[in-house]
Amino acid sequence: MRILPGISCVVATLVLTSQAHGQQAPATPTDQTSALDEVVVSAQRRTENLQTTPIAITAISGALLESRNMDNITDVGAFVPNAVIQPLGAGWGATMAAFIRGVGLGDNILSFEPGVPIYVDDVYMGRPQGSIFDLLDLERVEVLRGPQGTLFGKNAEGGTVRLISVKPQGDNTGSASVTYGKYNRLEARGMADVALIDGFLDARFSFSSKKADGYFKLFDYVCANGAGSLGSLQPAVAPGSNCQTGTLGDENVQSGRAAFRFLINDKTEFNLVTDITIQNQEGPADKYTVIDGTNGLNAGWGALTYGYLGVPTAGPAAYIGKPIIYDNRFITNNPYSGYSEYGTDPISGRAVPNENDLNHWGVAGTLEWQLTDGLSFKSVTAFREFRNEYGRDSDGSPLSENATYDDAFHQQFTEEDTFTGKAGPVDWATGLFYYSANDSDRGFDELYPCTAQNPYVCVHEQDDYVSQTTKNWAYFVHSTWHITDPLSVTGGARYTSDQKDATISVINFDPYPVTLGSSANVVNQYVPLSARHVDYDLSVNYQFLPELMGYVRYSTGFKGGGFSPRPADALQTVPFKPEYLRTAEIGEKAELWDRRVRFNADFFYSKYLDQQTFAQQLDADGINWFREENAGTARLWGLEGELQMEPIDNLRIDSSAGYVNYWLESNGGNVLLFTGNQCNGETCYSPRTPKFTGSLGIQYTMPAFGGEVTPRLDETYQTKVYFGTNNGCFTNTGPAGCGTDAQGGYGVLNARLSWQPGNKKWDVSLWGRNLTDKAYFSGKLSLITFFGREEGNVAPPLEWGITFKRTF
Secondary structure (H helix, E strand, O other): OOOOOOHHHHHHHHHHHHHHHHOOOOOOOOOOOOOOOOOEEOOOOOOEEHHHOOOEEEEEEHHHHHHOOOOEHHHOHHHOOOEEEEEOOOOOOOEEEEEEOOEEOOOOOOOOOOOOOEEEOOEEEOOOEOOOOEOOOEEEEEEEEOOOHHHHOOOOOOEEEEEEEOOOOOOOEEEEEEEEEOOOEEEEEEEEEEEEEOOOEEEEEEEEEEEEOOOEEEEOHHHHHOHHHHHOOOOOOOOOHHHEEEEEOOEEEEEEEEEEEEEEEOOEEEEEEEEEEEEEEOOOOEEEEEEOOOOOOOOOOEEEOOHHHOOOOOOOHHHOOOOEEOOHHHOOOOOOEEOOOOEEOOOOOOEEOOOEEEEEEEEEEEEEEEEEOOEEEEEEEEEEEEEEEEEEEOOOOOOOOEEEEEEEEEEEEEEEEEEEEEEOOEEEEEEEEEEEEEEEEEEEEEEOOEOOOOOOOOOEEEEEEEEEEEEEEEEEEEEEEEOOOOEEEEEEEEEEEEEEEEEEEEEEEOOOOOEEOOEEOEEEEEEEEEEEEEEEEEEEEEEEEOOEEEEEEEEEEEEOOEEOOOOOOHHHHOEEOOEEEEEEEEEEEEEEOOOOEEEEEEEEEEEEEOOEEEEEEEOOOOOEEEEEEEOOEEEEEEEEEEEEEOOOOOEEEEEEEEEEEEEEEEOOOOOOOOOOOOEOOEOOOOOOOOOEEEEEEEEEOEEEOOEEEEEEEEEEEEOOEEOOOOOOEOOOOOHHHEOOOEEOOEEEEEEEEEEEEOOOOEEEEEEEEOOOOOOOEEEEEEEHHHHOEEEEEEOOOOEEEEEEEEEO
16 A cells, blocks of 8 residues: 555644644734635535535635646546546546545436536536536636535535636736647637726636647557468557557647626626537547457357458458457557557448547526625526537457447536525525436447357447436525534535436347347337435534634435436336435644644545446346446445645645545345455445545745746555446456456656746746656446456556746
């Protein structure tokens, strides 16, 4: 086990010294400019100091986002205790996988609910697909850990990520920056804040454009290895550049935002915001780590014979009619290369493009009205829409063994009306929330395995169209009673009504039809789902000293039910139930030494009920099933700590550490999901849940060259993480499927060196990401049991760049 060196020592020293400090007279606040900035959050629907809010919150300012060179929302998770926020990878389009304290979602099926939802300026994002937002013109990011079901509703059981944008100020300021870097990276950003009508209408316009070549190279197999290699069992050699056919993992995203602020009078304002993101990229970096032609449903699974169709799909015509074994020869010996092929499939004639395109836009109107001195009203009305089209070579080879294509569409409307007020010693909030959405996914799946029972090409093609409407409404109430100056009690409840209506249409083109649904080879299934639930929270916080607050909190959350992903027959449309999480938490928030040190820590204990769990199984017809099941009961407990320090002027230290302990108490009798609590010789763990996470950042500003130079280093670390339920053991027939579907512990080192002249109008920054060039995966999908393969989304290698910024 490895944890960031220095974090444990710093935390221990801080705790000991804070105890000694607590025995002294309370410090008197000073006006020293070296004190840490006050952090303001709105996690309880009112503006308050982070240090007096009884919730575990990580708040990152816009300035800190820039100094850490954070690019999009997936970069934030590495700096939050017990959080993993990463792109989901190939086969899932533009989808984010967000997990906090072992709770989240690792799929993009429209029936699934995110366990950690994203809010952008108080607008709920209904799908994790399309939610990899650029960090564009933000005031701050708030990451709330633990169930937030009372104020943020359905699915906020692991926590909530809130992006808060800068409001127009009408101060006629602006900025522009340009970046050049490795892989021909070219980025441009800009912002302009103007007063359109003095005292009445301000506007703020911002944009971002990012382009970079793909870091994952695709090669022509025969060019790299010779035609004779098709009949050989030798693994592939390192390909030469002259055999390259394309890339994966590029970047081509443009984002824009326009915000208008109407200052109606001194008590009322209306903000109208519209934004758009356009992504035209190749697919994510899809690296195959296991290709085992002898594994799968039977020993003959990997033999592919194309001669009977008269179509050569790999190699010269001499190999028509001869079996081509699907095995590890199609794995290159470099983590950033492969032999995937895109284009028109020679058997079906269908196009499988190398693309991951997204068009996402939205508009929101927010009315804020101070009705009286003790009563405010806020209304947020929003509409959003996205379309995500993506293709995938699902076998990672030049063979036409498996390919998929999807066209996902999402449209949502939200309305939230909230009253907040103060009545004597009580701060309160109450409101209504409404959400409606239309979702669809249209696509196809081609699979051409040849089995021992069928020596010919077994052509399986599946067209699917899944549509779903969702209607959700909720009523909530929340209040804080300040019993005495140091003692407060906070509590609330939320009632949620949720209704989903899905229609699943699947057409299978198989040589040996079986009866599916209403007719042969056709599934046309209607799946209604509904849920009614009450979430609540209760906390007691006490201000022991002006610098130290402690709290105890109990909160609940739930995630809606759905149907299993990618059903192949009517048996596989059986729905699963909602899951529930209950969490008890004790924490402290401290600011010491004239606010030069801020240390927040907590301990939590959670109970998982009816946990939704993914598994690969065979159904009663013997057909492979990617099944979502309510596994049973689990418990989690853990520790979290965050430390910010400015021990001397201009020296800034930011660190965090987290630990999660997961234990499956019962599996609901479904032994196919887990075998007790022994997964590949280890305790079963929830997907994307490392036991330890940590980060450490240091920067120092010093005078140089007529201005200021600021070097900064950031290291993040996480221990081993599993991406699947069975924790790396997917077969009962031997060790071939064990030890996979996991990423070992790793650290990532980033750096930035910035210079500003004395007038602070310019900023030049040289930066680097993944400076140790660590090859690691941000996701994996193991299909060894059924298809004899595993692939992973390999993260970018070392990158560097230089950024020039001008402030107006």
